[in-house]
Structure formats: structure tokens, C-alpha cells
Amino acid sequence: MERYDLLYRLYDDFDTETLRAYQDFVDVFPPVDSRVALDHWQEANEELDERKQEIRDSFASGATFCEVAAKASRDQAFTALDLLSKYDREVNALVLDVDETLRSAGNTDNEIPRETLHVLTEFHEAGVPIVICTGQTLENVKGFMIQGLGNELVHSGTFSIVYEAGTGVFTPGHGSRTKQLLYERLDEEIRSVFDEIRSRVLPDAPDDLRRGVHLQGNEFNVTLKPNFDIGSPDAERVIDRGLVYLLDLLGEAVTDDDRGTEWARAYYADADPEIRTVLEQEGEYPDVDPDEVPGDLAEVFDRIDVAYYHADAAEIGSLELNKVAGVEAALDVLEVDDPFVTVMGDSKSDLRVMEWAESNGTGIAAAPDHASEDVLDHVMATDELVFDRGASAEMLRTVYVLNLLASLG
Template sequence: MERYDLVFRLYADYDAESIRDLQDFLDVFPPVDSRTALDYWQDASDELDERKDEIRDAFAAGEEFAEVAARASRDQAFTALDLHSKYDRGVNALVLDVDETLRSAGRTDNEIPRQTLHLLTEFHEAGVPIVICTGQTLENVKGFMIQGLGNELVHSGTFSIVYEAGTGVFTPGHGSRTKKLLYDELDASVREVFDEIRSRVLPQAPDDLRESVHLQGNEFNVTLKPNFDIGSDEAAAVIDRGLVYLVDLLGRAVYNAAEDAADAADAAPADATPEEWARAYYADADPEIATVLDAEDAAPDCDPENVPGVVRSLFERIDVAYYHADAAEIGSLELNKTEGVKAALGVLDVDDPFVLVMGDSKSDLRVMRWAKENNAGIAAAPEHASQEVLDHVRDTDELVYDRGDAASVLRIAYVLNVLDEL
């Protein structure tokens, strides 16, 4: 209980809120070329040093406790203490989704807040590797991460990008291991399915759909995005239609790629088609997809039990993902964020991982469950994450944060690591 008593004393006897405000000001607003601004910045710096010195002189681990006061609120510090009591270790890597996790269209104007970016640089300077884990393309992610964190950090050798939800891993500064194309390791039959879908998805789309969507520039996954503002009614309508179209394309492509599929079709009910098989299988696998198919008058007539085994075996390796008013996507279940994260941690030489996983979607949930099942980390999510993600986070460590406020959880993890060093 000694640490709890010391932290209680820290926040009872010292104005930690003012210390934190000064620290945040100095972190986010560096000196600028203005005499007045420089004087104001220097005054703030001097006052921060004085307040930290009081804490340094009052505690045996004064440097660490001054850092705790400057980085976290009382509640955040006690949460970090609880986590350390539970796990007895700090985090040795960050695994972070981007959209609606680090940034939010509804709160941060789709930009990662400056305070969040600065905290990431603090982790980097403390030697904690950062893994950005996203469904976006490599070039897009690399571009805005360099813009936000700087070229030096991104190419430092302790920064990795798991892109397209796990199809590839990019870790600059690691020679032949810098870029790992995990999709190259898939069986030829699976790659054939994706090649066929990619070649047909836009050229054969109905005119109204083709004019309303575009194909995201992925290396492997096939992702339809709306030509409307994400989240709008127009985007919702076109992505729902696009989902039906993708599912049907997948059914035909799997039928063409599956060995002995023609024989399987002969044994199946006469009114069933590969498109019906796909609708039946994926509606049965995902209630959200079933709801969309039903709303689009595309509910399957086929019983999922009647899907031929040779076709089902390929369906079981391929994922259909639906993001309301955002995207419809086909990906490999063998290539997911979990596999990408494990590959990234291997390149980064994190041999005994205990990571902070932050995300909002079902693809992030897989990483969270892996961390939980292997005692390899803790999970956090924004309040608007999918219900399954929120259920998992609340059932583990309750690290749910307000939309756009990823910094609050990063502060907790930072203090957790400070405490672990004591």
C-alpha cells in the first residue's frame, strides 16, 4: 500500500493540475520567434521547474513522482497503480489503430491531436516501440505519420506499420525485414480468388454503383469506399449495395477457384448458385451482414448447411467486413491485425510482449483477445467503439475513453511505465 499512500500524498499536497497544465503548454507549444512569446514560454518553464523541484525534494523517488504529477491526473495515476498491482509490469510496445481511435471524425476533425502526438514521442524517447495497426494503405499511413511524428521517428527502427489490417508490415531500418508481404505466403487458391475479384469489381459493377464508389488502393485486400462523405446517408446507401455486390462476386470467384467445385454444384440443390452460397454463408456468420442483405432484398434462399464443402473450405479462409457508411471489404482471415502485430513485434525484437492495444473495431478486437489470452497486454477503446470491443475492454481493465481523447489512456500507460521503473 506504500505506493498508494505516496500517490495520495502527491495529489493531496501538491497542485498537480497546475503542474500538468504547465507541462502540456510547454510540450505542445514550443518556443517561437517572438520576444513576448519566448518570455512567456520561459516563465512557464521556470515555474514548472520550481514546482517539480518541490516534489523532487519531498519524495525519495522525487524525479519519478514529479513526472507522474506532470503527466497524469489523480484518477489516471491511480488507474496506472491498479494496473501495475494487477500485472506487475509496464507496457513494452504500443499497438494503435488510427481512425476513430487516435483521431476521430466527430471530435478531432480527422487529425491526431497534438497532445496525443507528443505523448507518442515521449514513449519513443523512453524506448517503447510503436506499432501503428490500421486497415489503411501503407503510403497513406506512412505519409500522415511522418507529417505528425517526423521522419526521424518513423525511420528510427522502433516504429512499425501494420497496414491493410495485416496484409503487410513495414518497419523502416531493418534491412531485408523492413517490408514483409504476408499475403505472399497464402495458398495459390486464395490469391486467385482475390485476383479475380480485383479484376472484376469495378469493370463489372452496375453503372450506378460504379459511379458512387472507388476501390481503395490496397496491395491485397479489396475495399470499396463511397464517393460521399463517410457517415452520410448517401455513403450508407452505396456501401450497403456494394456489400451485396462484393459478396456475390466472392461467391463466383470462390466457385471458379475451388477444386471440384463443378462436381459440388451438381450435388447441391438445383436452385442454388455460388452467389447464393456466399450470401447464405456470410449472413449466417455475421448478423450485421445478414441485416444488410435483408434490407437490400438480397436475403439468401439457400440454407447455409447446403453450401458445398469444397466451397465452404475457401469461405472459411476469407473475411467479409462491413463498416456502416464507410466501407465494404474482402480480406483473408489468415491475414489479420493479430498476425501483422506478431510479425511487427518480431521485427522489433519485442520477445516478451506486454502491449497496450487501442482500437475500436472487430479487427482490433482480435488483437485485444490475443493479448488477453497470452498475458501479452492490456486493451483500451473509445466510447463509440463497436459493442463487442467495449464489452471486452470493460470486462478486462475498463480503459474506455471519450471520443478523440486517446491521450488520456496514453497518460495512464506512461505513468504505468514510470511506476514500473521504481
């Protein structure tokens, strides 16, 4: 009997919704000392085992099908099977953004939900490497991942962190390859630009801007963050001004010509409509045609990324050290030789990884419904894997079930 027919039978003949409710309760039951609560948990666990046994006894591959029913809704299971039918591959690594993807300030208090952490633990136990891919600093990410997933998992040898959007990779348990400073591979010309910008960015800032922002503690990228709640009008104001300021610093760092700031503004406004909009709203759009930017300067700008995140951050990074470069380095250390990954993210930097996965046939992409427009366009044009804000666990379960179904052969 084909897998589609077996799935129809599973979800038509069994009360899978109640089964999942028992499974979720047993999986994420909070640690308590109450005897009554523990007795309730034991009763639920026994009921779960009985319901699973009915499915085990009804299918040739009953153990797999009872796990499918316990993990995924009908829609999720058929989505997983559609993906398996399309790609005929199981996912052999996860590549996951954190902020507004695994966790969301919208309805999870900006913490990774327990359900999500539990599913990640299940992937780990199934031998699927996890790559956290973020713009945050290493120490920050390492700290809350250890807190959420445990020190043993993070240091298991199958867990990696691509930090600062690809400037470095941290993969514990791999000796001399544990920490790779990818920015050290850049030539001196580019590194000197970043050194100058970093040395000037706060000391040379206007007083009102300096009081409204701080420098994120990066190893390489230069990132201005607001001293106000992210998304607030005050944060929007200082980040918009900070973006213009960073563009000017970049222009001054790459040339002694007085027109360097105008050339930087013109080049990046032409490359990114969001940057152009900010410059226009700030009354700082240059009276310069992008074609006027000298060729030698354009060659330098071609290697440097200026990123704008509305009311959140303004950043200068290296286009040679994006998340794609970090992910490739992480997968190499993890010895994922023939990757087929699930990429989950919400921003332009995540989109680059998604496009890399699609163009190389190395994975699928998923995004929360509040992701940037370009990300959503890509995801909808590929496999339509869009999930609700704060519901990353639901998408991860779909991928987990894809792998369960792949095991049926």
C-alpha cells in the same frame, strides 16, 4: 511506504492540476516567432521547474513522482497503479489503430491531436516501440505519420506499420525485413480468388454503384470506399449495395455453380449479424440454409473475411492475414520477445488483437467510447479502459505513468 500511500500523498499535498497545466502548455506550445510569446513560455517553464523541484525534494524517488504528477490526473495515476498491481509488468510496446482511435472525425478534424503526438514521442524517447495497426494503405499511413511524428522517429528502427489490416508490415531500418508482404505466404488457391475479384470489382459493377464507390489502393485486400462523406446517407446506400456485390463476386470466384452467390450470402450472413441485416434491408437475403453450403466451398469461405463498416467500407480480406498476424510479425522484427502491449482500437479487426493479447497474457486493451459494441464489451470486461472520443492522449498518459511507477520497483 507503499506506492498507493505515496500517490495519495502526492495528489493530496501538491497542486498537481496546476502543475499539469504548466506541463501541457510547455509541451505543446506552438512554434512562434513572437518575442512576447516566447518570454511567456520561458516564464511558464521556470514555474514548472520550481513546482517539480518541490516534489523532487519531498520524495525519495522525487524525479519519478514529479513526472507522474505532470503527466496524469489523480484518477489516471491510480488507474495506472491498479494496472501495475494486477499485471506486475510494464508495457513494452504500443499497438495503435489510427482512425477513430488516435484521431477522430468527431472533434479533432480527423487529425491526430498534437497532445497525442507528443505523448507518442515521449514513449519513443523512453524506448517503447510503436506499432501502428490500421486498415489503411502503407503510403497513406507512412505519409501522415512522418508529418506528425517526424522522419527520424518513423525511421528509427523502433517504429512499425501494420497496414491493410495485416496484409503487410513496414518496419524501417531493418534491412531485408523492412517490408514484409505477408499476403505472399498464402497459397495460390486463395490468391487467385483475390486476383479475380480485384480484376472484376469495378469493371463489372452496375453503373450506379460504380459511380458511387472507388477501390482503395490496397496491395492485396479488396476494399470499396464511398465517393461520399463517410457516415452520410449516400455513403450508407452505396456501401450496403457494395457489400452485396462483393459477396456475389466472391461466390462466383470460388465456384462455377450458379448457386455460388446464394451460398456466399448465406454463409456470411450466418457468420455476421451485421451482414445479415444489410442483406435483409436490401431485399437480398437468400432463400438458402447455411447448412446447404457445400463443404469444399465452406472451407474456402472459412479462410476469407468479408468485413462491413457502416457507411464507410465493404471489404474482402484474408482471415489468415488479420491484424494479429501483422502485429506478431512486427513485434518479431522489433525484437519484442516477451510482449506486454497496450492495444488501442475501435473496430472488429482491433478486437481480434485485443483478444489475442488477453488470451496469451500479452497485454491490455483500451478503446474510445464510440467503439463498436463488441469492442466495448471486451474492454469493459477486462480493465474498463474506455476514453472519450478524440482523447487518446489521456489513455496513453495512463500507460506512460504505469511504466513510470513500474520503474520504482
